[in-house]
Amino acid sequence: MKLLAMTILAALAGCSSTGGALTVKVPVPVECKESMPARPTMPTEGLRPGGALFASVTAMQAEIELREGYEGKLRAALAECVAPIKAGAP
Numbered sequence: 364m365k366l367l368a369m370t371i372l373a374a375l376a377g378c379s380s381t382g383g384a385l386t387v388k389v390p391v392p393v394e395c396k397e398s399m400p401a402r403p404t405m406p407t408e409g410l411r412p413g414g415a416l417f418a419s420v421t422a423m424q425a426e427i428e429l430r431e432g433y434e435g436k437l438r439a440a441l442a443e444c445v446a447p448i449k450a451g452a453p
Contacts, residue, residue: 384436395444400436 406422406429 378392393448397440397443400433403433405429 406425407419410419410422
């Protein structure tokens, strides 16, 4: 009986010597609330095969500008979704 009481006390003493609580930081996935930007209608989508060369080149140049703008919006949305969550934010 005495041996059992000593074993229990030794076990309890071992538990209390761990130094308290341990803080562990674990990343938690959070849903991204950023909306997908609307894809613009590209000027080359309306071209006819065999159309005028000048019209095709003009449409292609305009499409480059539109695509770069759209890519910028996509990158901004992605950056918003992968940015670290600020402390205290809901």
